[in-house]
Amino acid sequence: MNFxxxxxxxxxxxxxxxxxxxxxxxxxxxxxxxxxxxxxxxMYAGAFCGFLxxxxxGSLWFGVAAALVSGLLAGALMALLTVTLGVNQHVAGxxxxxxxxxxxxFTNRLLFSDGSQTTTEKFDRLLPGGGLLSQYPMTYVAFLxxxxxxxxxxxSSGFGLRLRAVGENPEAADAAGIxxxxxxxxxxxxxGALMALxxSFLTLSLLGSFTIDxxxxxxxxxxxxxxxxxxxxxxxxxxxxxxxxxDALQLQLAITPLFSDVPNEVLIAFPYLVVILALAIWGRGVxxxxxxxxxxxxx
Amino acid sequence: xxxxxxxxxxxxLAALGVASAxxxxxxxxxxxxxxxxxxxxxxxxxxSDVPSVFGAFATPLEEPWDGAIHAALESAEEDGLIAYDHxxxxxxxxxxxxxxxxxxxxxxxxxxxxxxxxxxxxxRAVATEFPDIAFAFGSGGEEQAPNFSVFDNWMQxxxxxxxxxxxxxTESGTIGVVGxxxxxxxxxxxxxxxxxxxxxxxxxTVTVSFINSFFDPATAKQAAEAAIAGGADVLFxxxxxxxxxxxxxxxxxxxxxxxxxxxxxxxxxxxLLWNMRPTVDAxxxxxVAGTFEASNLAEYSFMVNDGSSLAPINTGTAFEIPADLxxxxxxxxxxxxxxxxxxxxDEEAPAGSTTIGE
Numbered sequence: 001m002n003f004x005x006x007x008x009x010x011x012x013x014x015x016x017x018x019x020x021x022x023x024x025x026x027x028x029x030x031x032x033x034x035x036x037x038x039x040x041x042x043m044y045a046g047a048f049c050g051f052l053x054x055x056x057x058g059s060l061w062f063g064v065a066a067a068l069v070s071g072l073l074a075g076a077l078m079a080l081l082t083v084t085l086g087v088n089q090h091v092a093g094x095x096x097x098x099x100x101x102x103x104x105x106f107t108n109r110l111l112f113s114d115g116s117q118t119t120t121e122k123f124d125r126l127l128p129g130g131g132l133l134s135q136y137p138m139t140y141v142a143f144l145x146x147x148x149x150x151x152x153x154x155x156s157s158g159f160g161l162r163l164r165a166v167g168e169n170p171e172a173a174d175a176a177g178i179x180x181x182x183x184x185x186x187x188x189x190x191x192g193a194l195m196a197l198x199x200s201f202l203t204l205s206l207l208g209s210f211t212i213d214x215x216x217x218x219x220x221x222x223x224x225x226x227x228x229x230x231x232x233x234x235x236x237x238x239x240x241x242x243x244x245x246x247d248a249l250q251l252q253l254a255i256t257p258l259f260s261d262v263p264n265e266v267l268i269a270f271p272y273l274v275v276i277l278a279l280a281i282w283g284r285g286v287x288x289x290x291x292x293x294x295x296x297x298x299x
Numbered sequence: 300x301x302x303x304x305x306x307x308x309x310x311x312l313a314a315l316g317v318a319s320a321x322x323x324x325x326x327x328x329x330x331x332x333x334x335x336x337x338x339x340x341x342x343x344x345x346x347s348d349v350p351s352v353f354g355a356f357a358t359p360l361e362e363p364w365d366g367a368i369h370a371a372l373e374s375a376e377e378d379g380l381i382a383y384d385h386x387x388x389x390x391x392x393x394x395x396x397x398x399x400x401x402x403x404x405x406x407x408x409x410x411x412x413x414x415x416x417x418x419x420x421x422x423r424a425v426a427t428e429f430p431d432i433a434f435a436f437g438s439g440g441e442e443q444a445p446n447f448s449v450f451d452n453w454m455q456x457x458x459x460x461x462x463x464x465x466x467x468x469t470e471s472g473t474i475g476v477v478g479x480x481x482x483x484x485x486x487x488x489x490x491x492x493x494x495x496x497x498x499x500x501x502x503x504t505v506t507v508s509f510i511n512s513f514f515d516p517a518t519a520k521q522a523a524e525a526a527i528a529g530g531a532d533v534l535f536x537x538x539x540x541x542x543x544x545x546x547x548x549x550x551x552x553x554x555x556x557x558x559x560x561x562x563x564x565x566x567x568x569x570x571l572l573w574n575m576r577p578t579v580d581a582x583x584x585x586x587v588a589g590t591f592e593a594s595n596l597a598e599y600s601f602m603v604n605d606g607s608s609l610a611p612i613n614t615g616t617a618f619e620i621p622a623d624l625x626x627x628x629x630x631x632x633x634x635x636x637x638x639x640x641x642x643x644x645d646e647e648a649p650a651g652s653t654t655i656g657e
Contacts, residue, residue, distance in 0.1 A: 004528035004529065007524070007525070007527075007528030008525075008528070011521055011524055011525065011528075014521070014524075015521060018517075105359070108361070109359075109360075109361070113360060113361055115366060115370055115557060116557060116561065117539070117559070117562060119561075119562050122543075125547070202516075202517045206516075206517050206520055206540075206543065207516050207517065207520060207539075207540060207543045208543060209516070209539070209543070209562070211361070211514050211516045211539050211540075212359055212361045212362075212514055213512075213514035213515070214514065214515075214516060214517065216512060216514065216515040216517070216518070247518075247521070248521065248525070251508065251518075251521055251522050251524075251525040252525045252528065252529065254508050254509070254522075254525075254651045255475070255506035255507070255508055255525060255526055255529050255651045255652050256529070256651070256652065257651075257652045257654070259651065260650045260651040260652050261650075264480075264481060264509050264511075264648070264651070265511075268509070268510075268511045
């Protein structure tokens with residue numbers, strides 16, 4: 001059996017797509033000073049609401065819109081808890097994740113749990129037969145539009161500068177007339193939308209169906225990727241690709257005769273070991289955003 | 300700064316309370332709809348004439364394994380054989396133990412059916428405490444006298460038949476299987492499938508991927524894509540997600556647990572079905588007759604007892620299924636049903652890539 005290198009690279013881009021969307025959402029949040037552990041639940045809500053709206057309306061675009069709205073609302077909830085109420089961000093985030101997952105599972109049971117699986121339309125791959133380039137539309141958008149646009153916005157736009165200012169030094173930003181709370185609300189709502197769209201990739205592009213626990217910890221991986229990428233767009237995208245290539249490689253190695261005797265557990269752990277190793281090498285001495293985890297109150 | 304730190308504990312506690320209360324209420328809703336069933340069961344006239352059965356499941360009912368047990372119990376209730384009530388998502392051993400003790404003390408059902416894989420010791424301890432209740436649990440262990448019977452999804456028979464079909468359908472000579480994890484319940488199905496492939500295609504290669512999760516369809520699909528990249532042109536979806544890959548790549552695929560033909564009407568050749576009704580009927584009959592004792596109920600899941608089967612072979616596939624292949628499979632199915640062929644049971648973990656005859 002020859003080794004399908006291009007198939008592994010194609011799989012890498014597919015596996016990385018939801019991670020890129022959600023991790024860039026987390027970058028926006030954290031650059032504004034808020035750690036959003038609601039990411040796992042927000043992805044879950046995006047996956048479920050996208051599926052739900054598509055199943056109800058028969059329109060994929062309606063599903064994308066619903067995922068987007070669910071993300072905006074999840075971000076607004078996080079903002080209410082962490083910005084307006086100023087609560088501990090870890091607690092607010094975990095609570096949001098538990099809440100969103102439970103609401104989605106509850107609704108899923110009421111509407112869809114009749115023993116059979118509901119399937120919907122899903123996005124087709126562009127350029128079928130195009131090898132590496134045969135990917136879903138959201139993969140193209142993630143790498144060619146979202147990442148460059150966000151890189152530019154954070155680096156050069158007024159919004160990006162204000163966002164970084166409230167994340168680094170909200171007192172100074174406030175003194176300079178930047179509305180701290182509003183900027184953080186905007187960051188959380190925008191970031192939430194990206195996370196939810198990342199989740200919707202699983203249902204609306206990959207599968208065309210919803211299964212409970214569909215996100216399976218991808219949100220937590222994104223939290224690690226953001227630290228690995230030091231809150232910068234391109235390194236975070238690189239981290240997602242590193243994890244994805246390790247995952248794609250282990251899936252292929254697991255069924256390659258030469259590696260048949262390697263214990264299955266070692267191969268499954270491989271992508272996580274790669275990320276942990278990478279964090280251990282490049283993740284030391286990271287400089288967190290100045291106001292990370294700190295609610296802002298005028299003294 | 301001082302003012303802020305003196306205020307934050309209150310805000311912290313208030314928000315913690317709100318967030319966790321909301322999450323708990325909703326998590327409770329999501330995990331358990333048993334209450335609705337309870338109202339149903341008690342309001343039904345004559346409910347007391349038939350044995351009462353309580354289902355106690357470790358995973359959410361959406362998990363196909365527990366879903367199959369639940370479906371059989373619901374159908375038995377519809378037929379008027381039992382009064383049925385259930386709870387699910389008891390995903391830790393202590394949660395399962397607490398729920399079982401609560402059910403046994405307060406609901407006092409005649410029979411408790413569930414799955415014990417994640418909580419063998421806890422479930423068996425409760426069974427010992429309540430010897431008047433018949434316990435029947437999905438389990439990898441032995442039965443325990445006097446009142447703890449075990450069952451499992453012994454689906455090697457339909458797996459063998461599906462393997463025969465897969466071996467006949469492959470043109471590349473490579474077949475891809477994607478399963479949850481290498482545990483005996485999965486291994487014997489995958490090995491039964493490989494044995495079936497061997498019968499119709501003695502030189503085929505079967506690749507087996509495990510995704511180490513019961514619910515991760517996105518990874519299962521990537522594993523299927525990897526199998527396809529490795530040359531597979533027929534797939535077996537032990538887990539969800541694989542059918543989507545087969546459909547995108549226009550390949551034959553076999554489903555699992557329920558008939559999944561409607562998910563990809565042109566690509567799902569057939570599905571392996573587990574029918575818990577014979578097991579449930581055997582338990583209920585024994586309890587009604589007063590003869591229930593601890594036993595291994597495995598045989599009630601065998602095809603010879605209608606406990607498992609192969610879904611009707613799809614006639615509307617995008618590719619042709621040779622008539623002589625279907626004949627061969629039907630002949631083997633008849634042999635299994637009349638007892639002249641017994642599918643070998645092998646619970647060893649299959650290799651990532653098995654080339655038959657090597």
